Amino acid sequence: MSDVTTTIESLKNDVKKFIEDREWQQFHSPKNLSMALVSEATELMDLFLWCESAASYDELEKRRQDVEDEVADIAFALLCFCNQNKIDLSKALAHKQIEKARKYPIEKCKGKWTKYTEL
Amino acid sequence: MSDVTTTIESLKNDVKKFIEDREWQQFHSPKNLSMALVSEATELMDLFLWCESAASYDELEKRRQDVEDEVADIAFALLCFCNQNKIDLSKALAHKQIEKARKYPIEKCKGKWTKYTEL
Amino acid sequence: MSDVTTTIESLKNDVKKFIEDREWQQFHSPKNLSMALVSEATELMDLFLWCESAASYDELEKRRQDVEDEVADIAFALLCFCNQNKIDLSKALAHKQIEKARKYPIEKCKGKWTKYTEL
Amino acid sequence: MSDVTTTIESLKNDVKKFIEDREWQQFHSPKNLSMALVSEATELMDLFLWCESAASYDELEKRRQDVEDEVADIAFALLCFCNQNKIDLSKALAHKQIEKARKYPIEKCKGKWTKYTEL
Numbered sequence: 001m002s003d004v005t006t007t008i009e010s011l012k013n014d015v016k017k018f019i020e021d022r023e024w025q026q027f028h029s030p031k032n033l034s035m036a037l038v039s040e041a042t043e044l045m046d047l048f049l050w051c052e053s054a055a056s057y058d059e060l061e062k063r064r065q066d067v068e069d070e071v072a073d074i075a076f077a078l079l080c081f082c083n084q085n086k087i088d089l090s091k092a093l094a095h096k097q098i099e100k101a102r103k104y105p106i107e108k109c110k111g112k113w114t115k116y117t118e119l
Numbered sequence: 120m121s122d123v124t125t126t127i128e129s130l131k132n133d134v135k136k137f138i139e140d141r142e143w144q145q146f147h148s149p150k151n152l153s154m155a156l157v158s159e160a161t162e163l164m165d166l167f168l169w170c171e172s173a174a175s176y177d178e179l180e181k182r183r184q185d186v187e188d189e190v191a192d193i194a195f196a197l198l199c200f201c202n203q204n205k206i207d208l209s210k211a212l213a214h215k216q217i218e219k220a221r222k223y224p225i226e227k228c229k230g231k232w233t234k235y236t237e238l
Numbered sequence: 239m240s241d242v243t244t245t246i247e248s249l250k251n252d253v254k255k256f257i258e259d260r261e262w263q264q265f266h267s268p269k270n271l272s273m274a275l276v277s278e279a280t281e282l283m284d285l286f287l288w289c290e291s292a293a294s295y296d297e298l299e300k301r302r303q304d305v306e307d308e309v310a311d312i313a314f315a316l317l318c319f320c321n322q323n324k325i326d327l328s329k330a331l332a333h334k335q336i337e338k339a340r341k342y343p344i345e346k347c348k349g350k351w352t353k354y355t356e357l
Numbered sequence: 358m359s360d361v362t363t364t365i366e367s368l369k370n371d372v373k374k375f376i377e378d379r380e381w382q383q384f385h386s387p388k389n390l391s392m393a394l395v396s397e398a399t400e401l402m403d404l405f406l407w408c409e410s411a412a413s414y415d416e417l418e419k420r421r422q423d424v425e426d427e428v429a430d431i432a433f434a435l436l437c438f439c440n441q442n443k444i445d446l447s448k449a450l451a452h453k454q455i456e457k458a459r460k461y462p463i464e465k466c467k468g469k470w471t472k473y474t475e476l
Contacts, residue, residue, distance in 0.1 A: 003131060003201075006209040008122035018216060022223065023230040027288050030186070031167035031175035035287055037160040037193065038395060042280040045157050048150035049273055050265050050470035052410055056150035060204055067149070068206055072215035074156065074197055075208055078190065082122075085179055087187055089194055090125040096191035097137060104141060111142040113407035146407050154406055157276060161399040168392055169351035169384050172290055232288035241365035241439075244447040250360060256454060260461060261468040268424070269405035269413035275431065276402050279394040286388035294388035298442055305387070306444055309435065310453035312394065313446055316431055320360075323417055325425055327432055328363040334429035335375060342379060349380040 008089050015079040025084065033081045040077050044070035127198075127208050134198040144203065152200045159196050163189035246327050253317040263322065271319045278315050282308035365446050372436040382441065390438045397434050401427035 019025055047063060047070065048056045060067050082089050103116040112119075138144055166182060166189065167175045179186050201208050222235040231238075257263055285301055285308065286294045298305050320327050341354040350357075376382055404420060404427065405413045417424050439446050460473040469476075 001209050001213055003127035003207050003209050006127050008125050008127065008130070011127070011209065011212060012122060014212070014216065018219070021225050022228055024232070026230070027232050029172040029175045030179045031164075031170065031172045032288060034160070034164040034167055035283060035392060038157065038164050039280055039284055039287060041153070041156040041160045041193075042277055045150075045153040045273060046277055048153055049277060050270060051150065053148040053150045056148045060149045067204070068211040069215050069218070071197065071200060071206055071208070072211040074160075074193075075212055076215065076219075078193055078197070081190060085186070087190055088122050089190070090120050090122050090130065092187040092191040093130060093133070093194055094120055096188050096195065097133065099188070100137070100195075106140050109141055111145070113143070113146050151407060154273060154402060158399055158403055158406060161396055164392060165396055168396060169389060239447050239451055241369060241445050241447050244365050246360035246363050246365065246368070249365070249447065249450060252450070252454065256457070259463050260466055262470070264468070265470050267410040267413045268417045269402075269408065269410045272398070272402040272405050275398040276395065279391070279398045279431075283388075283391040283395050286391050289388065291386040291388045294386045298387045305442070306449040307453050307456070309438060309444055309446070310449040312398075312431075312435055313450055314453070314457075316428065316435070319428060323424070325428055326360050327428070328358050328360050328368065330425040330429040331368060331371070331432055332358055334426050334433065335371065337426070338375070338433075344378050347379055349383070351381070351384050 011075075012079050012083055012089075015076055016083050019080060019083070028080055028084045030081070030085060033077060033084065037074065037077045037081065040070065040073040044074065130194075131198050131202055134195055135202050138199060138202070147199055147203045149200070149204060152196060152203065156193065156196045156200065159189065159192040163193065249313075250317050250321055250327075253314055254321050257318060257321070266318055266322045268319070268323060271315060271322065275312065275315045275319065278308065278311040282312065368432075369436050369440055372433055373440050376437060376440070385437055385441045387438070387442060390434060390441065394431065394434045394438065397427065397430040401431065 019028070044067065047067060048059055051059045078089075081087070104119075108119050109116075138147070163186065166186060167178060170178045197208075200206070223238075227238050228235075257266070282305065285304060286297060289297045316327075319325070342357075346357050347354075376385070401424065404424060405416060408416045435446075438444070461476075465476050466473075
């Protein structure tokens with residue numbers, strides 16, 4: 001198994017089975033799952049709370065397994081959300097990327113982190 | 120394009136090109152990207168802030184496009200994080216799912232949302 | 239000690255002493271403290287992650303000490319932020335409340351949770 | 358009005374009146390208010406998302422009014438939470454600070470950001 005050959009659908013199905021085996025769909029309202037997503041993302045962020053931005057690369061290597069576990073938890077919650085609400089993630093990403101490209105034209109934002117509203 | 124045929128790798132490549140075209144890798148330290156992930160997840164949560172959990176399904180349908188855009192933003196930030204730090208998402212998910220299955224054995228947690236530390 | 243007689247200033251001074259005794263000001267940049275605030279707020283939210291909104295009152299009573307500890311952690315981080323950046327919290331609140339009252343006139347938003355942009 | 362003379366109780370009362378005038382207590386379950394706290398804290402964090410930790414001091418000065426408004430929003434939500442759930446913030450802070458002092462003895466953690474579990 002690797003990202004090169006794994007489809008989104010197959011990851012979604014793994015996650016779906018895990019949840020259905022435990023009858024957890026009943027807790028997975030959009031409200032609750034969006035909270036879980038924030039919670040998991042914050043656990044990842046906690047690993048880099050007090051270190052400098054530049055030092056966070058080293059911090060990541062020191063705790064790579066923890067980092068990968070947190071990343072997996074975020075992906076898990078995100079796939080639950082897509083499953084529960086019939087969202088095609090590839091289509092949603094493709095759609096949003098067009099808008100992002102429009103908001104952030106290459107020539108205007110190259111090498112800058114300015115928000116599009118202030119470009 | 121759809122989740123059925125799209126691989127993680129191909130999504131990763133789309134995201135990578137978008138970032139490299141804008142020379143944004145320099146801002147994408149683990150610390151900064153983990154903050155961006157929290158920020159995007161919170162934007163999704165904001166859509167369900169004051170409604171009841173049960174009512175959040177209707178709320179989602181009323182604003183489906185907004186919801187899908189926020190989901191895409193989270194996925195985008197997550198794939199940036201994986202690209203920048205050489206994380207194979209499918210492997211990370213598979214690894215974590217084994218641990219989750221151990222922490223949450225079906226017979227003990229079916230239909231319950233109790234945390235594993237209190238099961 | 240109680241909220242009836244305690245001033246913001248005296249809480250700020252307690253927090254200030256705690257931080258200076260440990261020479262932690264060096265880590266307390268606006269960026270880092272804002273992350274800490276999100277992190278502490280998420281710990282509070284975690285206590286109510288999967289329960290219904292109506293049931294969260296009971297959940298709070300069952301874990302009142304945990305809840306009060308998390309509330310204290312948020313207040314602690316907020317007061318650190320005010321100390322470090324010379325913010326007068328009472329003035330900031332008074333100033334913001336005028337704006338809030340303008341955005342949410344009583345007659346228009348009574349009993350509704352609609353955002354002011356959609357009133 | 359200033360932090361030197363303002364008590365927590367008087368801030369709590371201002372916030373209480375604002376909420377009761379709008380009949381918003383019905384939305385202020387512990388679950389919802391904890392989400393609002395995360396949401397407001399994230400808005401503050403968003404102001405420092407891509408800048409370096411050291412540069413965030415300047416960033417704060419450039420946008421001081423925005424920062425103070427976000428800080429006020431966090432305080433507002435926190436005071437709503439205390440009002441709604443009868444929490445004495447000064448007592449909660451005093452109680453937690455004793456525990457924090459025990460977890461982080463000055464001699465062991467001076468000038469270090471290590472978590473107490475790893476000290």
